[in-house]
Amino acid sequence: MGAKSRIFSSRGKVIAAALIGILVGFGSCYLYYKPQVEDLNMRLSNTLEDLSTAEEKITQLQSELTSVQAEKSRLEELASSLNSSLTETIQKLSDKENELKKALEDLNTMKSRLTAMNETIAQKEEKIAMLNAKISTLEDRIDKIEEAISKLETDRTLLIYLRMELPETREAALEYWQRVKDISTRSDPRLGPLVDEIVPYIDAYYDWRAKMPGPEATKDEIADWLYELYFSPAINYLRAIDRFTREAYLVIITHIEALTE
Numbered sequence: 103m104g105a106k107s108r109i110f111s112s113r114g115k116v117i118a119a120a121l122i123g124i125l126v127g128f129g130s131c132y133l134y135y136k137p138q139v140e141d142l143n144m145r146l147s148n149t150l151e152d153l154s155t156a157e158e159k160i161t162q163l164q165s166e167l168t169s170v171q172a173e174k175s176r177l178e179e180l181a182s183s184l185n186s187s188l189t190e191t192i193q194k195l196s197d198k199e200n201e202l203k204k205a206l207e208d209l210n211t212m213k214s215r216l217t218a219m220n221e222t223i224a225q226k227e228e229k230i231a232m233l234n235a236k237i238s239t240l241e242d243r244i245d246k247i248e249e250a251i252s253k254l255e256t257d258r259t260l261l262i263y264l265r266m267e268l269p270e271t272r273e274a275a276l277e278y279w280q281r282v283k284d285i286s287t288r289s290d291p292r293l294g295p296l297v298d299e300i301v302p303y304i305d306a307y308y309d310w311r312a313k314m315p316g317p318e319a320t321k322d323e324i325a326d327w328l329y330e331l332y333f334s335p336a337i338n339y340l341r342a343i344d345r346f347t348r349e350a351y352l353v354i355i356t357h358i359e360a361l362t363e
């Protein structure tokens with residue numbers, strides 16, 4: 103028993119010494135590692151805080167990501183809709199472009215037709231101008247013809263008077279030549295003064311005629327009477343009539359020629 107007690111006592115001492123050593127070592131280690139542990143704890147605490155903050159950020163980012171994904175989906179749908187609208191718009195633009203090309207072709211065709219029509223119109227206008235000139239010439243010609251016809255009608259009346267026998271009395275002669283002057287001046291105003299040259303010799307002529315021998319007169323008496331005509335103012339009456347008649351016929355011939363040109 104005593105031996106056992108000594109053994110156990112020795113073991114206890116060893117164990118105790120070991121425990122003390124362990125405790126001392128542990129204490130030394132504790133003292134040695136305590137700052138590091140505290141630093142580690144602090145870092146761990148900070149890390150945990152950072153993790154908490156990171157988790158919050160992650161939660162926030164996940165929420166934002168969800169929103170972004172939702173917005174992305176909305177934008178994708180919108181992009182798809184826009185692509186569909188764009189495709190439809192492009193097709194419409196293509197159709198419009200084809201319509202525009204056709205319209206331009208039609209316009210060019212119309213321009214070509216219009217140019218041809220303008221050329222035709224210009225040619226027609228030129229022909230119309232020529233026709234108008236011809237019409238104007240014809241109108242002038244017609245006016246001249248109408249004037250000539252009007253004058254020829256007057257000339258016809260004048261010819262009737264020129265073919266009449268000279269009046270038997272001076273009163274009838276004066277009336278006759280006044281009528282002839284009125285007609286002849288309408289035919290040609292230049293004939294009026296020639297008639298005026300006749301009128302002053304009416305009295306002289308009819309004075310000479312009053313001396314005409316009777317039916318029982320001899321040839322010598324008739325010859326003397328006729329001879330007297332050439333030495334009296336009465337001859338001027340006949341000469342003035344002759345000048346007027348020649349000029350009147352010349353005027354009438356001129357009017358006829360103007361009508362037949």
